[in-house]
Amino acid sequence: MDIEDLIAGQDGVVSRAQALASGLTEDALTWLLRSGRWRRVHAGVYATFTGPLPFAAQVWAAILRAGRGAVASHRTAAYLDGLCDDPGPTVHVTAPAERHVRGKVDGVRVHYAHRLALTRHPAKTPPRTRVEDTVLDLVDTASHPREAEGWVTAACQRRATTPERLADALARRKKIRWRAMVEAMLTDVAEGAQSPLELRHLRRVERAHGLPTGCRQRRVAGRRVIWIDVDYEQYRVRVELDGRVGHTGEGRFRDHQRDNRATVDGHATLRYGHADVFTDPCGVAAEQARVLTARGWTGTPRSCRPGCPVDTRDHRRLLASEHQ
Known part of the structure; x- marks a missing residue:
């Protein structure tokens, strides 16, 4: 892919590997960084513009840092899909469980999942988990049942999904926190309760x-x-x-x-x-x-x-x- 098209499709962010694979030489990459035209965001990940990094660019940078197959997830994916109005201070991404991201990534939390190929949305950009799996990921990490309730009802109230689709996604998960409560909730939400x-x-x-x-x-x-x-x-x-x-x-x-x-x-x-x-x-x-x-x-x-x-x-x- 032409590097300009690649950069445009990733909100102005590109990885070192992508840049070199697109035909950019090592010398050209070094010059772009030293001249200030490009700047380092994470190890091996660069913004190709100056000024503040928009949220979508931050997400792309985190995904590229996490590597092949990684997607936005949890609260970050929820914000991208309109399930909440605040993305929070941390960008959440999920990587395939068979890989491990080395070192700490500033401002990013990396999760791991065995079923990522099934929970990844097939078309949305930045890449992210499907809405139903985003909700269930947030339920699974909720520290209090009321927080879990809030994610389920918000997703249905904002018409991002339905109780039926959430129930189907829940049935495909072997382990999840608050399962019994969520199963009961989905029946209640289907009956009209919205908060x-x-x-x-x-x-x-x-x-x-x-x-x-x-x-x-x-x-x-x-x-x-x-x-x-x-x-x-x-x-x-x-x-x-x-x-x-x-x-x-x-x-x-x-x-x-x-x-x-x-x-x-x-x-x-x-x-x-x-x-x-x-x-x-x-x-x-x-x-x-x-x-x-x-x-x-x-x-x-x-x-x-x-x-x-x-x-x-x-x-x-x-x-x-x-x-x-």
């Missing part, structure tokens, strides 16, 4: 306490389309789960408008945030059970553990008083 907060409500509030199953992410069309996080339509009860994104400033004003319209239409709206659902799911369940019962639910909630404030006896007394 760790919504997943927590589904599992620790609704299911754990035997509450009726709500309709998640329900689209309601009127003068303007609105989305309801959890809708118990039969009982005219709605639950809104407020994460930080989308519920500040203008988003918060829209939430108030939506709640007011719901009240006018005869719906009760319960609104909870992270502090409610993550730290007191039992208290949230007890409150929801009382509101649902007052609006016609005849089921019985259950305590999820000793000391759970969901008291079935109090619930039966409330139900009896409602029907007197």
Whole structure:
């Protein structure tokens, strides 16, 4: 390949081996470096321009330093594919497991994988892992289950992949951290839960306490389309789960408008945030059970553990008083 085309395709970065294979002589390469027209980024890897190194060029430099078959992976691949908005301070690349990159590479973390030929995306540049494998790599390295939840739900919420494709990729992996949780999550996400907060409500509030199953992410069309996080339509009860994104400033004003319209239409709206659902799911369940019962639910909630404030006896007394 012509060296100019090669450099253009690699965001202005080239390896020593590539330059020599393209016909550049040792003397010419030495002159380019000494004159400042090219500069060293890593051992045997050069930027062919001056000024700051754009992120894509940093990625190419890390891949070329890691050598044949290496690809961007983990958070770096996630950023390239729009799964997150911050690439972080380190460029992550994965190399085939049969090779080893010698020496420390500044600003780069090299991972190794036996299945890289299967997880590498066939066409994207810079080379990177497939979206589903990027998500699972990040799940596998997550230090906390909530972090793993965040990667799965972000990938689905940003429409970069689907629960079905993630489940297929997961089935092909023999070992992965948090497997049982992720398998359960993928079923939940397919049912409409789109954030760790919504997943927590589904599992620790609704299911754990035997509450009726709500309709998640329900689209309601009127003068303007609105989305309801959890809708118990039969009982005219709605639950809104407020994460930080989308519920500040203008988003918060829209939430108030939506709640007011719901009240006018005869719906009760319960609104909870992270502090409610993550730290007191039992208290949230007890409150929801009382509101649902007052609006016609005849089921019985259950305590999820000793000391759970969901008291079935109090619930039966409330139900009896409602029907007197």
